[in-house]
Amino acid sequence: MPRDTGGMARTVELLWGVSTPRGTRGPRQGLSVAAVTRAALAIADAEGLGAVSMQRVAKELGYTTMSLYNYVPSKDQLIELMIDAATPPPPIPEDGESWRDEVERWVRATWGLYHAHRWVLKVPTVNPPLGPNQMAWFEALLHALHRGGLEGAELMAIAQHILTSTRGQAAISIDLATGEDGTAAEANEALRRLATPDRFPTLHGLIPAAGAGGFHPGAEIYEGLALGVRLLLDGMEGYVRRGAG
Amino acid sequence: MPRDTGGMARTVELLWGVSTPRGTRGPRQGLSVAAVTRAALAIADAEGLGAVSMQRVAKELGYTTMSLYNYVPSKDQLIELMIDAATPPPPIPEDGESWRDEVERWVRATWGLYHAHRWVLKVPTVNPPLGPNQMAWFEALLHALHRGGLEGAELMAIAQHILTSTRGQAAISIDLATGEDGTAAEANEALRRLATPDRFPTLHGLIPAAGAGGFHPGAEIYEGLALGVRLLLDGMEGYVRRGAG
DNA sequence: ATCCGCTAGCGTATCTGATACAGAGTTTTA
């Protein structure tokens, strides 16, 4: 029987810790899914996703590469586990906090989360996030927006909107912060040279205005994100008031 | 002299076709950057990014793997070229079109673009998009929003917001459409099972309401995106009217 | 008590893909 190399069912099982009941025989297990995941996570946090190889993780744990496959069916699955493991429980709304503040707190926390684990957004997405922690965060966002008066498909839509723009802007911020020193400056330089006023009038006009050159450093991007969210919530309030949703 | 393996400068050079003047000596070139890029692009469109390897591209062209390196300094650079090559010129706004319609047309076109080249959003971003076509699209979006009354950092922020949420939602839609047949259904099934009303009350409430189970198929996601953009623009109008920006 | 069968961890092998390097043939310029 070939090793079950994955599939959604297996992934979900692993993520939710539903241990397929295994016989108690054989040598005691020296490792565990959690231990493997933790080790991989530590490597990624310290040296980036590229440093995570099965060999490296095994070395870190003092085991052979192949023994990891006793716990994790493939590297891809391991990465899914890492992502969920990197995700702490979502922030708890404070008493009396407005729903808008709740949303903004969520955005800030998400921003922080991605910056704390700069590799997370490099993982090319394949599946919807079905890990327990991922789901908890999404639930938290839905909760806040629901308080704001949204329901059903609209609720889902706006939540996705906020989620994806937060992810996207965080990814940009991280790319700029992570690149070799000077990459950002080099990019700005290139931008300045290429965004000529004839072909790119609007963009060209922004370059001096934006200080670092149109692709801003971290804090400014966050401010931009926050503004976008605020305006979206403004629009949403109007929408709800008008009686839809 | 080692082959220049890249760096922003080289990338930009390639993207903008600034041919570093090469001597006219030696055998006539059988290939060109464009030809290599085109071949790679065709493979990616037909079989996904995973099918693009240097060997495969070379085979397609009837050359050796290594000969490609005469034209393209590395695979990563080739991928950047592919992305820009996959990007047609942005849509041209119609006469008399409102700025809001201009934005919405932009969003729709972007959506279509990503769906036409389903591999583009799988590329883990490293650099800001400096290719000429990428820049042209961004300029188009800036132009529309500028007409709406935004300036400077606010303009940049809202443009990024729209860009990232469009990318993000398109990515979700593509993942669902691309997975093995049944993956989406399986995910919904899992979601239904895992999103228990006690721990995930809001999410749980959405599952039946959302038809396919909370993670909607293509058209519905597009509707959601469009709604989000509309509300954001609503908020933006208020903001502009209030005199900021 | 004991032995059987399950299983963890090991060593090694295979396969795929990127990229280095050296050599041979081609074309232009001094």
Added chain:
DNA sequence: TAAAACTCTGTATCAGATACGCTAGCGGAT
């Protein structure tokens, strides 16, 4: 017409994922 500058080829290297078969530890049925 030789030297120089290139292009393309063939082969080698290196990394990383994962298959496979072996050995030995351990719990449970005899």
